[in-house]
Amino acid sequence: MNMKSKEEAFIDFIAEKYALKGSRDGIFGIGDDCAVIPGPGKEQYVITCDMLCEDTHFAKAMISPFELGWKSAAVNISDIAGMAGKPLYAFVSLGMPYPDTEYCDGFYRGLCSCLDKNDTLICGGDTVKSEKIVINLTVVGKAGRPVYRSGARPGDAVMLCGTPGASAAGLEALLAMGRERAEAAYPLLVRRHLMPEPVMCSFLLKDLAGAMMDVSDGISKDLAALCLASGAGACIKEDSIPVCDALKEYCSAEGKDPVALAVSGGEDYGLLFTCRPENSGICAGLMKENGVLCTKIGEITRKEEVYMLDKTGCRRPLPAGWQHFGDARS
Amino acid sequence: MNMKSKEEAFIDFIAEKYALKGSRDGIFGIGDDCAVIPGPGKEQYVITCDMLCEDTHFAKAMISPFELGWKSAAVNISDIAGMAGKPLYAFVSLGMPYPDTEYCDGFYRGLCSCLDKNDTLICGGDTVKSEKIVINLTVVGKAGRPVYRSGARPGDAVMLCGTPGASAAGLEALLAMGRERAEAAYPLLVRRHLMPEPVMCSFLLKDLAGAMMDVSDGISKDLAALCLASGAGACIKEDSIPVCDALKEYCSAEGKDPVALAVSGGEDYGLLFTCRPENSGICAGLMKENGVLCTKIGEITRKEEVYMLDKTGCRRPLPAGWQHFGDARS
Numbered sequence: 001m002n003m004k005s006k007e008e009a010f011i012d013f014i015a016e017k018y019a020l021k022g023s024r025d026g027i028f029g030i031g032d033d034c035a036v037i038p039g040p041g042k043e044q045y046v047i048t049c050d051m052l053c054e055d056t057h058f059a060k061a062m063i064s065p066f067e068l069g070w071k072s073a074a075v076n077i078s079d080i081a082g083m084a085g086k087p088l089y090a091f092v093s094l095g096m097p098y099p100d101t102e103y104c105d106g107f108y109r110g111l112c113s114c115l116d117k118n119d120t121l122i123c124g125g126d127t128v129k130s131e132k133i134v135i136n137l138t139v140v141g142k143a144g145r146p147v148y149r150s151g152a153r154p155g156d157a158v159m160l161c162g163t164p165g166a167s168a169a170g171l172e173a174l175l176a177m178g179r180e181r182a183e184a185a186y187p188l189l190v191r192r193h194l195m196p197e198p199v200m201c202s203f204l205l206k207d208l209a210g211a212m213m214d215v216s217d218g219i220s221k222d223l224a225a226l227c228l229a230s231g232a233g234a235c236i237k238e239d240s241i242p243v244c245d246a247l248k249e250y251c252s253a254e255g256k257d258p259v260a261l262a263v264s265g266g267e268d269y270g271l272l273f274t275c276r277p278e279n280s281g282i283c284a285g286l287m288k289e290n291g292v293l294c295t296k297i298g299e300i301t302r303k304e305e306v307y308m309l310d311k312t313g314c315r316r317p318l319p320a321g322w323q324h325f326g327d328a329r330s
Numbered sequence: 331m332n333m334k335s336k337e338e339a340f341i342d343f344i345a346e347k348y349a350l351k352g353s354r355d356g357i358f359g360i361g362d363d364c365a366v367i368p369g370p371g372k373e374q375y376v377i378t379c380d381m382l383c384e385d386t387h388f389a390k391a392m393i394s395p396f397e398l399g400w401k402s403a404a405v406n407i408s409d410i411a412g413m414a415g416k417p418l419y420a421f422v423s424l425g426m427p428y429p430d431t432e433y434c435d436g437f438y439r440g441l442c443s444c445l446d447k448n449d450t451l452i453c454g455g456d457t458v459k460s461e462k463i464v465i466n467l468t469v470v471g472k473a474g475r476p477v478y479r480s481g482a483r484p485g486d487a488v489m490l491c492g493t494p495g496a497s498a499a500g501l502e503a504l505l506a507m508g509r510e511r512a513e514a515a516y517p518l519l520v521r522r523h524l525m526p527e528p529v530m531c532s533f534l535l536k537d538l539a540g541a542m543m544d545v546s547d548g549i550s551k552d553l554a555a556l557c558l559a560s561g562a563g564a565c566i567k568e569d570s571i572p573v574c575d576a577l578k579e580y581c582s583a584e585g586k587d588p589v590a591l592a593v594s595g596g597e598d599y600g601l602l603f604t605c606r607p608e609n610s611g612i613c614a615g616l617m618k619e620n621g622v623l624c625t626k627i628g629e630i631t632r633k634e635e636v637y638m639l640d641k642t643g644c645r646r647p648l649p650a651g652w653q654h655f656g657d658a659r660s
Contacts, residue, residue: 011457013431018438019422019452019643025420027453035453037419037470038370045375047453049468051423089357089367092349093381093466101343108348122349122376123357126466127341130383136423136456136466138379140367231561 028148031229033082033213036146046141048079054132062179065103068192069110072135075216078119078198078269080141082214083148084206087120091138095130107135118200145206147273152211152230156274156300159283161199161292163244165258166192168265173250190244196269201290205273208283212273216265219297222320226272226305233305236263236298238316260287263308264319274300358478361559363412363543366476372567376471378409380535385463392509395433398523399440402465403548407448407600408528410471412544413478414536417450421468424461450528475536477648478605482541485531486604486630489613491529491622493574494549495588498595503580518576526599531620535603536612542603549627550598550648554636556602563635566593566628593638594649604630 015021019310020029025312028036034046052072054060063071073074073090092111096104104127115122120139162167170193193195202212211230215222218234227234243258249260275283280296308316345351350359359365364376382392382402393401403420410417422441426434434457450469500523500532503512513520532542541560545552549566557564573588581588605613610626617624628638638646 014434014438017435017441018542019455027451029451029453029644030455035419035421037453040368040370047419047421048469049421049423049454049456049466051425051458051464051466052465053425053458054426055461068338089365089377091365091379091468093379095381095383095386095464104344105347108344112348120358121359123359124379125349125360126379126381127344128381130387130464131385131462132460134381134383134425134460134464136379136381138421138468140377168451186420308613 019179032148033079034141034146034213036083036143039142043142043144044146046077046080046083046143046146047086047138049136049138050076050079052135054134060133061192062174066105066110068135069107069112070114070195072137073111073114073120074196074198074269076137077114077120077200078196078214078216080139081198081200081202081271082212083143083146083300084203084209085141085143085146086203086211087118087139087141089123089140090115090120092122092125093128093136094125095128095134095293096130097127118198143203143206147206148207149211149213149226149229152226152274152300154232154300154302155277156210157277157280157296158223158234158236158298158300159273159275159280159294159306160201160219160297161287161294162215162268162269162270163242163247163293164215164268164270165247165262165265166244167196167267168218168261169250170194171267186246186250189250193267196267198269199271199292201287201292202271204286204290205275205283208275208279209273210275212271213271215268215270216266218264219262220264221266222272224318227300227304227306231268231298231304233301233303235301236308238308238310240295240297242293243297258294260319264325341614362478363409364415364471364476366413366473367470373472373474374414374476375563376410376413376473377468377477379466379468380406380408380409382465384464390463393503393524395436396440399437400440400444400469400525403441403444403450404526404528404599406467406469407444407530408526408544408546410469411528411530411532411601412542413473413476414532414539414542415471415473415476416533417448417469417471419453420445420450422452423458423466424455425458425464427461429628430460431516437479438472445646448528473533473536477539477542479534479543479556479559481542481589482556482562482604482630484562484632485607485629487607487610487626488564488566488628488630489551489603489610489624489625490549490572490600490627491532491617492598492600493547493572493577493623494545494598494600495577495592496574497526497597498548498582498591499577500524501597516576516580517579523597526597528599529601529622531617531622534599534616534620536615538605538609539603540605542601545598545600545602546596548594550594550601551596552596552602557630557634557636560630561634563631563633564628565631566638568638570625570627570638572623572625590649
């Protein structure tokens with residue numbers, strides 16, 4: 001169940017040896033979507049940091065500068081949302097063959113569209129020359145009560161915000177057909193991959209959620225991480241996984257299994273959280289009021305394993321984790 | 331006097347258009363060594379962010395992984411020191427041809443040597459695959475009273491911590507002779523370029539200094555930036571610029587002018603600050619107690635120009651700004 005990729009094992013090695021893993025003196029380091037440090041008054045700052053490299057995380061031909069800017073912001077804001085935080089400040093480093101004012105302007109327009117929509121201010125950064133495009137964002141948010149991965153308890157409802165799998169289908173289409181044809185055939189899926197929308201209302205759940213994280217690597221992998229951190233397991237139900245119409249159409253045309261894509265596909269930047277079962281309706285209602293579909297997809301179990309019950313009631317192991325653009329290529 | 335490079339003009343364009351330049355609601359954005367945001371109690375957080383790219387900022391053959399790690403930390407810690415802050419937390423993103431455990435381990439050992447020495451904890455980051463090495467550090471520090479560039483007043487003493495020019499001479503030697511020969515001939519200068527030591531006791535000056543910034547681009551350029559931010563000018567005296575023995579020897583052997591290198595050379599990560607003239611002795615004493623040479627090199631003037639008085643009392647314009655590794659090559 002806890003199969004780690006080479007990359008994850010390597011990051012673990014670095015984190016164990018050199019970084020603060022877990023918490024000390026009110027500081028939380030590596031192991032969740034964000035680090036947590038003391039903030040003003042009763043608040044805490046949640047901080048996340050992501051690096052995106054050309055040809056590892058994206059191909060220049062597949063994503064416009066505007067979309068790349070948007071996605072860079074969305075990915076980091078989603079990590080803030082994954083701790084029930086609200087983003088405040090962004091620090092943007094951009095390396096590129098220098099200076100391409102037009103590209104850079106497009107990138108910043110996309111970045112700021114997403115940041116502005118989420119009330120986030122660029123407060124610093126760096127612009128440097130590099131052979132390939134590289135982006136690093138550090139986003140600082142605030143959280144009245146950060147929600148960690150480790151707070152899931154047996155009996156909790158497993159809740160999902162968003163409709164998973166659409167981004168993965170979008171990437172599949174882009175890789176198979178190229179940008180133009182993919183966009184003509186599956187515009188919604190391509191958009192979901194290139195310009196994901198983070199779940200910004202997650203802070204409303206701060207007193208109701210036990211555990212929380214954003215879904216960047218797919219339900220399968222991320223739910224396993226949440227369970228591992230909580231020392232628990234989970235059972236999800238196949239027929240409760242929400243599948244959007246665009247994904248259904250794609251799977252029907254391409255002969256794919258929508259549930260498999262929905263469970264294993266990453267980069268949707270939805271949200272997984274747990275809550276006491278009696279609160280699942282309140283939580284779903286709060287999200288719905290903010291335009292976010294929120295579905296109960298299963299429950300937390302005592303035994304440390306994660307599985308799915310299919311439509312016939314049979315246990316099925318969860319499919320292997322999501323491979324991002326670069327992994328899929330190499 | 332305010333001659334801007336293409337890079338600076340480009341960064342200004344981005345900052346003007348998209349980022350918070352100056353301050354709003356107690357938040358200070360772009361324009362100083364760090365951004366400033368509210369911290370716990372009476373403290374403020376100072377935050378800086380730097381990206382270093384292979385073949386732009388360094389050549390793999392010239393710097394060991396350990397030294398690269400050290401320098402990455404030192405450069406950012408120096409920005410924190412430049413606001414009279416103390417570093418607390420680091421967020422480290424590393425992109426590299428993946429996974430080179432040995433290189434990565436060396437890098438993190440160097441990074442952590444510098445961070446540990448300065449009581450700074452790695453709290454987050456990212457490790458990704460990229461064709462060339464790229465590093466982004468975000469460092470969060472605290473400051474009881476951040477000191478900005480804009481606080482210089484006519485009549486203030488211009489103070490310098492450290493002995494400038496050594497790093498520039500080290501780079502010159504590395505570029506001209508290659509690593510092995512440069513290190514044999516000028517070990518101290520090469521070390522000053524590859525493993526600079528930030529001025530960590532600058533927080534002691536928080537109530538005495540009017541303006542402050544770290545010296546990354548050379549006195550010539552950085553003093554001009556400080557004066558521009560303060561709406562003032564400065565006059566420095568050639569014979570008060572401290573020149574270390576190693577730099578004297580290098581200049582004597584290579585037929586160079588030590589003062590020209592000391593004034594225009596960058597990447598020493600010393601400190602420039604201003605204080606009321608009656609406090610210059612106290613400030614220098616505080617720094618000396620902490621092992622840092624601190625010298626009065628001139629004074630702030632009302633007229634917005636920066637110049638040097640040479641040994642004969644003649645005015646000389648300051649030499650042009652420092653070119654970092656990548657600029658020097660291109």
